[in-house]
Amino acid sequence: MKIVSLQAQEILASGGYPTIEVTAVLEDGAKGVASVPYGASAGSHEATVMMDDDKSRWGGKGMLKAIANIETKLAPALIGFDAYDQRGLDEKMITMDGTPNKANLGGNAILAISIAVANAAANSKKVELFQHIIETFQTGVDLNKLPQPMVVAIEGGKHADETTDLQEFCFSAIRQGSSTVENVRMIMETYHQLGKVLKANKLSTNVGNEGAFAPNGIASNEAPFAYMLEAIKNAGYVPGQDIGFSIDAAASEFYSDGKYNLKVEKRSLTADELIAYYATWMEKYPIATMEDMLQEDDWANWPKLKVITDQHKVALIGDDLTVTNVERLQKAIDEKAISAILIKLNQIGTLTETVDCCMLANKNGLMTTTSHRGGGETNDATMVDVAVAVGSAFIKVGPTRGERVAKYNRLMAIERIVRK
Numbered sequence: 001m002k003i004v005s006l007q008a009q010e011i012l013a014s015g016g017y018p019t020i021e022v023t024a025v026l027e028d029g030a031k032g033v034a035s036v037p038y039g040a041s042a043g044s045h046e047a048t049v050m051m052d053d054d055k056s057r058w059g060g061k062g063m064l065k066a067i068a069n070i071e072t073k074l075a076p077a078l079i080g081f082d083a084y085d086q087r088g089l090d091e092k093m094i095t096m097d098g099t100p101n102k103a104n105l106g107g108n109a110i111l112a113i114s115i116a117v118a119n120a121a122a123n124s125k126k127v128e129l130f131q132h133i134i135e136t137f138q139t140g141v142d143l144n145k146l147p148q149p150m151v152v153a154i155e156g157g158k159h160a161d162e163t164t165d166l167q168e169f170c171f172s173a174i175r176q177g178s179s180t181v182e183n184v185r186m187i188m189e190t191y192h193q194l195g196k197v198l199k200a201n202k203l204s205t206n207v208g209n210e211g212a213f214a215p216n217g218i219a220s221n222e223a224p225f226a227y228m229l230e231a232i233k234n235a236g237y238v239p240g241q242d243i244g245f246s247i248d249a250a251a252s253e254f255y256s257d258g259k260y261n262l263k264v265e266k267r268s269l270t271a272d273e274l275i276a277y278y279a280t281w282m283e284k285y286p287i288a289t290m291e292d293m294l295q296e297d298d299w300a301n302w303p304k305l306k307v308i309t310d311q312h313k314v315a316l317i318g319d320d321l322t323v324t325n326v327e328r329l330q331k332a333i334d335e336k337a338i339s340a341i342l343i344k345l346n347q348i349g350t351l352t353e354t355v356d357c358c359m360l361a362n363k364n365g366l367m368t369t370t371s372h373r374g375g376g377e378t379n380d381a382t383m384v385d386v387a388v389a390v391g392s393a394f395i396k397v398g399p400t401r402g403e404r405v406a407k408y409n410r411l412m413a414i415e416r417i418v419r420k
Contacts, residue, residue, distance in 0.1 A: 040375025
C-alpha cells in the first residue's frame, strides 16, 4: 500500500512551544496522523530534536527546519514507498540521515513520519495500531497481560521549581488480577487523596510539567514517601500490595564533578554514599521500581546499585543510561547494570528501533516501561499502542492535563477492545 503524500506542520506541545505533526495518506485513502513529543529533561545520547535556533521566532524553539527536511528531502524520497514495510521505511530514513543520532534530518522529523505511516497502515488494514505493530514485528505478546499505570504523583528536578532534587515520585499499580480500568481508578483516587495530604501539611498542590503535584519547600528528597503512604491508606488501599512506589531520580541532572549534589538536603555524595542512601529507602518503603538513580554514564556504579535493588526485589530501570538504543541496552545487559528499561520513541527516533529495543529487553528478561515526555508532550497516544504491542509492564504518564489522560484513556480503550 503506497504512500501518496506526507504533510507536516507545527502544532503546540504541552509546554506551549511547537512540535511537529505529520499526516500520511496512502493510495487507498487511508490516513495516519502523528505528533512527536520531546523532553524537558533529556539524556545526552538521545536522538536529535531539531529546532530552528532562530531567536526571533519561538525563542529559537521553532520546528521549521525539521519540517523543511520532511517537505524537501524525506517526503520526496518516500512517496510511492510501501507503507506496510515499516522496517524498510525506517531503515531508508536512517540511511538518508546518516548520523548516529539523526542530527542531519532531525529525530523529530523522522519519528513523525515513522509513526504517521504506521497509523496510516493500521487504518488501511482496518486494525488497531497495536495489532498492526504486533503483526508487523511478530512480537508474540500475551494480550491477557496489559501494561499497568505508573502515575507520576509528585515531581521535582527539571519538571518543577523549588521542590525535590529527584524528578518523579510515582504510584504504580501492583495489585494482581485487577483490570487496567480498575487500576487506573485506584491510583487516581489515591492521587486525589495525596492532594488532601499535601494541603493538610500546608504544601502547595500546584502541578508541574506532567500534571503531578509540585510542592515547593518540601523538606527532603525522602519526604514525599510519607505523604504518599498516607494517601494510599486514606484511599483505602494497601501499600506494597495494591500500590507501590516508582522513583525517577534523573540523577544526571544533579551530578557534577564526580559528585551527586542534593541541594534540598545541602549534601554532596559519592556514588557509594548515594547508593547507601537509596538502600535505606528500599528497606522502609514499598518501592517497585527505581529509574535513572545514577548519572547516565556512571557505568562503574550502576552494577553496584543493581546488586542492592535485586536484593530488595526492586526493578532498576535505565532511561538516560539506555535511551531506547539497542547498543546502549546491550552494554547495560553485558555490564549487569539494570533489570529494566524505560522506552521513549523520540529517544531513538523510529518505530522499528523502538520495537527492536523492546524485543532485546524481552529476550534478556528485562522489564519494559513505556513513557511520556515531560516538557513537550502531545495528545498522540501511539506510545500506549507500542507498550501493549511489546508487552510493557507499565506505562508512565502524569495524572492530569489532556495530553496525559489521553494515554490512560487509550489504555482503557484497548483493554475494552481485547476483552471483548
